[in-house]
Amino acid sequence: xxxxxxxxxxxxxxxxxxxxxxxxxxxxxxxxxxxxxxxxxxxxxxxxxxxxxxxxxxxxxxxxxxxxxxxxxxxxxxxxxxxxxxxxxxxxxxxxxxxxxxxxxxxxxxxxxxxxxxxxxxx
Numbered sequence: 001x002x003x004x005x006x007x008x009x010x011x012x013x014x015x016x017x018x019x020x021x022x023x024x025x026x027x028x029x030x031x032x033x034x035x036x037x038x039x040x041x042x043x044x045x046x047x048x049x050x051x052x053x054x055x056x057x058x059x060x061x062x063x064x065x066x067x068x069x070x071x072x073x074x075x076x077x078x079x080x081x082x083x084x085x086x087x088x089x090x091x092x093x094x095x096x097x098x099x100x101x102x103x104x105x106x107x108x109x110x111x112x113x114x115x116x117x118x119x120x121x122x123x
Contacts, residue, residue: 009117022096033103038092
């Protein structure tokens with residue numbers, strides 16, 4: 001059974017940084033692409049970034065390009081989202097997700113979701 005468990009959310013001031021972690025388990029050996037999404041109150045869920053697990057290729061939405069960085073630690077089966085220069089509009093619930101295959105570009109329909117972690121940016 002696939003499990004994705006996020007951590008690292010919290011309250012931060014505008015201009016600050018946070019690093020989210022996503023511990024993955026149960027992913028059968030093969031090709032996977034991991035991604036980060038967010039959903040702000042009253043808004044649709046937004047795909048932010050993705051990383052092809054084996055190759056390490058990364059992709060970003062324009063809204064976070066240059067501020068957020070996705071990475072992974074193969075030994076720890078963990079994906080990270082480093083968020084810098086945070087803005088009030090980055091306030092949202094952040095979700096880790098996975099999709100089988102080597103996906104070029106950010107994806108919108110994962111097969112697996114984490115439970116989410118809340119990020120609040122105060123202005």
